[in-house]
Amino acid sequence: MEEIELYLDDARDSMNKALSHLSHELTKIRAGKANPSMLDGLLVNYYGASTPLQQVASVTTPDARTLFVKPWEKGMIQEIEKAIINGNLGLNPQNDGQQVIINIPMLTEERRKQLVKQVGHECEQGRISIRNIRKDTNEQLKKIKGVSEDDIKNAEDKVQKMTDDSILKVDALMKKKEAEIMTV
Incomplete structure (x- = not known):
């Protein structure tokens, strides 16, 4: 059980790092305001x-x-x-x-749309990163010896819940940034 918790903690940390990296990347995309x-x-x-x-x-x-x-x-x-x-x-x-x-020049409508696409691309990279963390964690969990299948299944369910929560956070970041860009 202790080994399972270590893998779950590692997955949680990795997903949080992926979210903070995405957040940092999104701050580099300018929304027409000086920053x-x-x-x-x-x-x-x-x-x-x-x-x-x-x-x-x-x-x-x-x-x-x-x-x-x-x-x-x-x-x-x-x-x-x-x-x-x-x-x-x-x-x-x-x-x-x-x-x-x-x-800082005002953004044209065309430039705003390009920036929204760029935000979408960055967020998709974040989602991919989170899904890869889920996949790697599930593979590690399956390799644990001496633990019941039910414990492994419960751990995989927890990993899936972490993944879902993280992807919801990515979507929230994306909506917020898109609104910021499209606001004139």
């Missing part, structure tokens, strides 16, 4: 080393349509601009000598 996380994962050339933007500058949102990127060192402004342009984010940075200013 500092839009620049997550952007690397800046800092004295020859690729460095995350957050380590060389602060990113703030003074309003819903603007991002300010204020470098710790003024000499980094051009490198930050270059990183934003090369990051293929569809953003056009400008600088005022003190900081980089990014105006």
Whole structure:
């Protein structure tokens, strides 16, 4: 029984990690509002080393349509601009000598629909990941020796319930993000 609980805990942890990964991926999809996380994962050339933007500058949102990127060192402004342009984010940075200013354009209807498709794709990847965790856990449960078939069946039912709950959470994340994108 203890071994079964270990597998169930492992499956629960893995499904929670899959959900948090999906949630993180969805924050990268911009919904037309300025958000500092839009620049997550952007690397800046800092004295020859690729460095995350957050380590060389602060990113703030003074309003819903603007991002300010204020470098710790003024000499980094051009490198930050270059990183934003090369990051293929569809953003056009400008600088005022003190900081980089990014105006977030309004999303067109066509772009909104593309983003909704992208959200759907990310959520489907999350569902696949959760189903794979279920499959792997069920295979591990079947390999346990010295446990009754009823105990294995009960454990598989618990795994299925965890899977169903996790997929409902994925669907909720998807609905929320789609609503956020389609709201003008």
